[in-house]
Amino acid sequence: MAxxxxxxxxxxxxxxxxxxxxxxxPLEASLAMAAAQVADIQLAxxxxxxxxxxxxxxxxxxxxxxxxxxxxxxxxxxxRLLFKHSVYKSYPLSLIEKCRFDRLTAWLANLTTANLSxxxxxxxxxxxxxxxxxxxxANVRIIHTTGTSxxxxxxxxxxxxxxxxxxxxxxxxxxxxxxxxNRLETVPTIVVGQRVMFNGYGAAMDALVDNLYGxxxxxxxxxxEGRLSADVxxxxxxxxxxxxxxxLGRSQLSPxxxxxxxxxxxxxxxxxxxxxxxxxxLFKTMRDRRVMMAGNWSMYLEMAQAGQERGLDHVFSPESHxxxxxxxxxxxxxxxxxxxxxxxxxVETIAESYGMSEISTLMPKCAAGKYHALPWLxxxxxxxxxxxxxxxxxxxxxxxxxxxxxxxxxxxxVLSGDEVTMTFGRCACGRDGPFIEDSVRRYSExxxxxxxxTCAGAPEAxxxxxxxxxxxx
Amino acid sequence: xxxxxxxxxxxxxxxxxxGDLVSHGGRGGGVQFESPQVARHISSxxxxxxxxxxxxxxxxxxxxxxxxxxxxxxxSPAVNPWMxxxxxxxxxxxxxxRDTLHAMYLHMGHGLRRDTLREAVENTIGxxxxxxxxxxxxxxxxxxxxxxxxxxxxxxxxxxxPGTSVLTVARNALTRGDAIIKTPSNDPLxxxxxxxxxxxxxxxxxxxxxxxxAYWKGGDAAVEEPLYRSRNIExxxxxxxMSSIKHIAKYIGxxxxxxxxxxxLSSTIIGKEAFADDxxxxxxxxxxxxxxxxxxxxxxxxxRVVWVESGTDxxxxxxxxxxxxxxxxxxxxxxxxxxxxxxxxxxxLTDEIxxxxxxxxDYYRVIGGGKAGAVIVSRMDxxxxxxxxxxxxxxxxxxxxxxNTPVRAVTSYTQTIGxxxxxxxxxxxxxxxxxxxQRLVSLGSAMGLPNHGIQDAIEPWRRMCRWIVEEExxxxxxxxxx
Numbered sequence: 001m002a003x004x005x006x007x008x009x010x011x012x013x014x015x016x017x018x019x020x021x022x023x024x025x026p027l028e029a030s031l032a033m034a035a036a037q038v039a040d041i042q043l044a045x046x047x048x049x050x051x052x053x054x055x056x057x058x059x060x061x062x063x064x065x066x067x068x069x070x071x072x073x074x075x076x077x078x079x080r081l082l083f084k085h086s087v088y089k090s091y092p093l094s095l096i097e098k099c100r101f102d103r104l105t106a107w108l109a110n111l112t113t114a115n116l117s118x119x120x121x122x123x124x125x126x127x128x129x130x131x132x133x134x135x136x137x138a139n140v141r142i143i144h145t146t147g148t149s150x151x152x153x154x155x156x157x158x159x160x161x162x163x164x165x166x167x168x169x170x171x172x173x174x175x176x177x178x179x180x181x182n183r184l185e186t187v188p189t190i191v192v193g194q195r196v197m198f199n200g201y202g203a204a205m206d207a208l209v210d211n212l213y214g215x216x217x218x219x220x221x222x223x224x225e226g227r228l229s230a231d232v233x234x235x236x237x238x239x240x241x242x243x244x245x246x247x248l249g250r251s252q253l254s255p256x257x258x259x260x261x262x263x264x265x266x267x268x269x270x271x272x273x274x275x276x277x278x279x280x281x282l283f284k285t286m287r288d289r290r291v292m293m294a295g296n297w298s299m300y301l302e303m304a305q306a307g308q309e310r311g312l313d314h315v316f317s318p319e320s321h322x323x324x325x326x327x328x329x330x331x332x333x334x335x336x337x338x339x340x341x342x343x344x345x346x347v348e349t350i351a352e353s354y355g356m357s358e359i360s361t362l363m364p365k366c367a368a369g370k371y372h373a374l375p376w377l378x379x380x381x382x383x384x385x386x387x388x389x390x391x392x393x394x395x396x397x398x399x400x401x402x403x404x405x406x407x408x409x410x411x412x413x414v415l416s417g418d419e420v421t422m423t424f425g426r427c428a429c430g431r432d433g434p435f436i437e438d439s440v441r442r443y444s445e446x447x448x449x450x451x452x453x454t455c456a457g458a459p460e461a462x463x464x465x466x467x468x469x470x471x472x473x
Numbered sequence: 474x475x476x477x478x479x480x481x482x483x484x485x486x487x488x489x490x491x492g493d494l495v496s497h498g499g500r501g502g503g504v505q506f507e508s509p510q511v512a513r514h515i516s517s518x519x520x521x522x523x524x525x526x527x528x529x530x531x532x533x534x535x536x537x538x539x540x541x542x543x544x545x546x547x548x549s550p551a552v553n554p555w556m557x558x559x560x561x562x563x564x565x566x567x568x569x570x571r572d573t574l575h576a577m578y579l580h581m582g583h584g585l586r587r588d589t590l591r592e593a594v595e596n597t598i599g600x601x602x603x604x605x606x607x608x609x610x611x612x613x614x615x616x617x618x619x620x621x622x623x624x625x626x627x628x629x630x631x632x633x634x635p636g637t638s639v640l641t642v643a644r645n646a647l648t649r650g651d652a653i654i655k656t657p658s659n660d661p662l663x664x665x666x667x668x669x670x671x672x673x674x675x676x677x678x679x680x681x682x683x684x685x686x687a688y689w690k691g692g693d694a695a696v697e698e699p700l701y702r703s704r705n706i707e708x709x710x711x712x713x714x715m716s717s718i719k720h721i722a723k724y725i726g727x728x729x730x731x732x733x734x735x736x737x738l739s740s741t742i743i744g745k746e747a748f749a750d751d752x753x754x755x756x757x758x759x760x761x762x763x764x765x766x767x768x769x770x771x772x773x774x775x776x777r778v779v780w781v782e783s784g785t786d787x788x789x790x791x792x793x794x795x796x797x798x799x800x801x802x803x804x805x806x807x808x809x810x811x812x813x814x815x816x817x818x819x820x821x822l823t824d825e826i827x828x829x830x831x832x833x834x835d836y837y838r839v840i841g842g843g844k845a846g847a848v849i850v851s852r853m854d855x856x857x858x859x860x861x862x863x864x865x866x867x868x869x870x871x872x873x874x875x876x877n878t879p880v881r882a883v884t885s886y887t888q889t890i891g892x893x894x895x896x897x898x899x900x901x902x903x904x905x906x907x908x909x910x911q912r913l914v915s916l917g918s919a920m921g922l923p924n925h926g927i928q929d930a931i932e933p934w935r936r937m938c939r940w941i942v943e944e945e946x947x948x949x950x951x952x953x954x955x
């Protein structure tokens with residue numbers, strides 16, 4: 001129960017008008033807000049955001065019209081205003097092959113109130129170039145998803161929403177029931193990835209360098225100094241779409257990609273070597289030192305296995321901060337992996353959280369093992385078939401939906417592809433809900449697990465598009 | 474929700490095994506059913522002594538037809554409790570509506586009519602080749618006598634239409650094979666119900682004794698590793714399922730042949746003649762609705778992407794929009810015996826369609842949506858990026874200026890192409906075939922299953938047989954060697 005004791009410096013009126021300001025409370029203060037008060041703030045805030053954005057964002061207007069929503073009378077009405085995650089990837093893939101980045105920008109402009117008119121798409125040849133141009137010309141950072149086969153979602157994050165990034169990054173290092181971490185600016189961050197990434201992970205790393213480390217790049221211990229190329233991530237989907245259009249072959253992919261293909265293939269071939277070298281250096285130079293890292297279980301497992309191969313255990317200082325989000329990404333994990341990883345890292349516990357690229361902040365896991373929705377996250381459980389929201393009391397299992405009220409320049413409502421079990425009520429940790437059980441799974445995993453056989457179908461996007469392309473003439 | 478527990482028996486050559494049950498399915502709203510643990514029965518399920526198939530050669534072709542015809546008369550759920558149960562379970566597992574399934578089960582026996590089966594055999598193997606050694610004299614005087622023998626097979630049947638189980642039973646009987654039918658979770662009971670009817674009808678008949686039916690979860694190594702060996706089986710006939718074919722592929726080696734009716738998709742090409750006048754447009758829309766909407770678009774033969782020579786300029790798009798509305802309306806008019814609103818929506822597809830509806834008309838326009846189905850009209854000569862996921866009566870009309878555009882989009886995964894008008898079919902047929910298309914039909918008749926014996930560019934009837942030849946030299950051994 002002690003966890004619930006936290007400062008209650010809540011200003012309901014301000015938060016209803018500017019819900020993003022709630023992020024600047026200490027984590028415990030946000031978690032300690034009473035459910036009834038949160039519900040009041042959320043209703044006022046979601047009405048305010050809807051009024052701000054509805055006329056400016058055509059897809060939101062269309063969604064509201066489709067569902068007959070002219071005014072948000074209660075929180076259940078707001079549940080009818082969730083974008084399918086697919087709204088952020090409704091562009092035709094062929095725009096990329098045809099280098100029509102002007103049209104891709106125009107498509108994106110429907111999804112944000114940030115001004116994209118300054119984006120100069122002339123001469124852009126790759127998605128990577130486009131992501132850079134949108135950032136450079138309009139100060140809009142696009143967060144893309146990281147699906148390896150298929151199409152990337154592009155989530156625009158306007159300049160007004162940029163401060164959320166650093167703040168939510170710091171919040172995620174706070175663990176419910178534990179003291180706030182101190183002097184984080186002196187603690188280097190391990191990055192199991194590339195230095196330049198336009199996914200949520202990369203955005204968080206950039207925010208750390210700029211805001212926490214005062215621009216000191218040396219504070220990031222990065223596995224790969226290169227870039228996580230959105231073009232490589234989209235290759236599989238682009239090839240599959242090209243096949244559907246009747247354009248299979250290298251000749252139909254944009255020449256800029258083909259020019260860089262050799263480079264991509266070479267980078268892929270040397271990746272295992274580079275990873276090994278990175279771990280060698282990391283384990284040597286950071287031995288017993290305090291570090292930070294955010295990652296998913298498979299990243300941690302890879303690290304732990306690399307350590308075990310080198311006969312290492314308890315590598316870092318027990319004062320280190322490790323955060324795990326994103327679950328196991330559908331991978332089968334060995335038994336007892338959590339204990340193995342914690343022991344290797346040398347810490348008692350690894351903080352865990354639940355979130356997705358579409359929202360600003362991860363939901364932290366409490367001592368009772370539940371993920372708590374923060375007050376700027378208006379969360380819903382919906383019937384996977386009908387889309388009806390469950391009652392906001394008791395425990396329900398269904399599709400997770402959320403309106404992230406912190407976003408000012410994008411509609412924060414999104415319907416995820418996750419199945420969750422959520423409780424509206426008091427958690428065993430003493431805090432008010434809503435909270436989510438540690439049993440989140442993708443609906444797609446569930447459906448893929450059966451044994452239905454049908455004669456209809458076509459192959460999925462090529463698992464290893466790079467290898468496929470390299471062989472293609 | 475119906476709480477009835479369905480039991481799916483294991484049937485091994487005339488013996489029903491229904492003890493020692495384990496539970497399957499039941500996840501994510503799926504139906505739960507129980508069946509015996511097949512792994513414990515591998516030694517009896519596998520036919521290690523092929524000589525025991527000699528009993529099949531004690532009966533002649535006409536007697537096989539008698540048997541099948543008599544079986545066909547017993548399959549109506551109205552008179553057959555096993556089939557009634559299979560129908561009820563299918564209503565819970567299938568993507569087809571109850572009315573559609575009812576019509577299918579009611580007419581299930583029609584596929585076993587003697588004239589139908591005789592025509593199918595004559596057009597494929599030839600009755601003679603099944604009944605005797607058929608002699609031919611080759612150049613040089615050699616006598617070659619060919620005969621089609623039955624094989625020991627495993628049939629991985631598809632569950633999207635229950636008729637595939639009956640068809641498989643017929644093909645196995647007529648070719649004198651020994652079949653093990655592995656049933657799918659979307660139709661776990663129909664094949665077993667047919668087998669039980671056979672046991673009831675003629676418990677000791679050789680045809681009854683050479684059919685087994687089992688459910689195991691596809692990919693279960695405890696069953697597949699010991700079963701899929703060349704001393705147990707000679708052929709695996711797989712009706713579909715991308716992952717099931719991938720699972721099987723690792724067991725294919727010397728001695729085991731895979732007859733793969735791979736998962737496929739079908740499409741449509743409509744020439745500019747469709748726009749001659751309103752009456753033509755309506756007629757073509759109705760035919761397209763049949764190809765795209767029948768059996769809820771569950772089949773590989775159903776139209777999905779529809780290339781239309783409407784033109785891609787503003788007038789062309791306007792024409793296509795009007796045509797799209799006609800197609801959507803025609804789909805809604807299909808009788809419930811062949812098509813119904815979606816039984817359950819595919820979440821991923823619904824998400825894609827809903828996103829297009831929110832995203833304006835720049836690239837696509839969506840007519841309809843939800844359980845009724847939809848027509849997506851592309852604004853450029855490209856299908857939607859999720860074209861391979863189209864299901865539940867969702868068609869994508871793609872405007873084209875150049876009739877060669879759809880030819881390029883044909884691949885080895887293209888099964889049927891419905892084409893209007895006939896002259897266009899003849900104009901394109903050679904090139905479509907070269908690109909990979911396997912069946913070219915008049916628009917509106919994609920769903921037919923004529924008895925020409927060709928399927929997925931192969932001849933499954935012939936491939937199910939082992940073609941044995943006996944050769945005889947014209948004179949003595951010495952001259953033969955010379």
